[in-house]
Amino acid sequence: MHSRTPLVSVYITTCNRLEKLKRALRSVKDQSYQNIEIIICDDASADGTQAYVEGLIREDARIHYFRNDTSKGACAARNLGIFHAQGEYITGLDDDDEFLPERISQFIEAWDNKYSFICCDFIERFSDGKTKKYYNTNSVEKLTYVDMLFDNVASNQIFTLTERLKAIGGFDIRARRLQDWDTWLRLSHKFGEFIRLPIATYIMHHDHGIDEKRVSKSYPLSSSLIDLRDRNKDIYIDEHLKFMNFIISTEEKKAKPIDSIIWSIKRRTPKYMIKYALQSFSGNK
Known part of the structure; x- marks a missing residue:
């Protein structure tokens, strides 16, 4: 059990999805673990995101905002947050998803430096209200980079030491798809075993509008x-x-x-x- 409360950086990438970003932000601000910095990485939004976040910064000193004036893609936006992060630990959140309140606390409690990172189960929530849980882990599961070779068994977000994510260069900006898989593969290959917790603390929403561009559908x-x-x-x-x-x-x-x-x-x-x-x-x- 960890008695200290190290700073945790949470980076949220966004691009023209202000209403979804508000939901994501609320879920981070409502974490039971409060020693966090929230890094908004804006990939050239033109929907009022900048003005909204700047208003939040005046009320909450934990929030930081970085922006690409021209769109550079998801990986470059994530790296904007990663390389500005000041926390000892780091984790990410997509702007259309949300954390459950105990997510960061659970990670801090379970952390052990011998593992390259920690991940956990997650919940998919669909526009009709139905949900589905992955991976339905029954106990803490120990995995290696070999388990990551042919499938992303770590999901889209993990928790690790900030210095480790920086050490591998963050996300590879050449990646058009499977960016998370690529990054966690490199992380586990360099730093060793990782564990997956048998709890779901992340909600992955599937409520995208028909006008939202999805790289996964086009590449x-x-x-x-x-x-x-x-x-x-x-x-x-x-x-x-x-x-x-x-x-x-x-x-x-x-x-x-x-x-x-x-x-x-x-x-x-x-x-x-x-x-x-x-x-x-x-x-x-």
């Missing part, structure tokens, strides 16, 4: 996986590289049936054979 997953692999050539080697190449081929709908069988056997799951069969059946092969 193919196969291209994103190729980018992830190529940016991390020192991590994806030997058998890991072969498996990633196979995963990419399945997304491109170019996987061979024998490869689907072999990898299903090696990974002890039938899903690759099933995926190949479904692709063949639908006529997309």
Whole structure:
């Protein structure tokens, strides 16, 4: 149990989503753990965000505001917050999501320097009010970078030492998609094991308007996986590289049936054979 109360930096990136940002900000200000700084990273919003946040700063000295005058993308905006952070620890929040009140307290309580970072379960909330929980962890789960190679098992936000996130250069501004996955992979590869807590303290909202631009809808997953692999050539080697190449081929709908069988056997799951069969059946092969 931690008796001291170190400063925790929370960075929130935003771009023309003021109403959602207000919800995110409230969730951080309402944390049970109060020794925090809140860093708003504005990627050239033109919807009144700057005036609104500047008003908040006059009332709450914990809030800091940094702005890109021209849009530079999500990764550059996150780095704006990361490299201005003064806290011993750091965590992030997307402007369309929110923290549950005990999130930071839970992280502080569980922190151990031997782990590269901490993550936890999260809740997805949809516009119809329905919710779904991931990952339904039953106990503290210890993981390594190998667990991150083919899936983001850490979710979109983590908690770590600020100096560590700075040491890996923050987010890679070349990444158009899968930025979180890329960053947590590099972090765990450099600093070792991480843990996932069996509690959900983060709500991921799916209430986006039809006019909101979503990179995840416009940039193919196969291209994103190729980018992830190529940016991390020192991590994806030997058998890991072969498996990633196979995963990419399945997304491109170019996987061979024998490869689907072999990898299903090696990974002890039938899903690759099933995926190949479904692709063949639908006529997309």
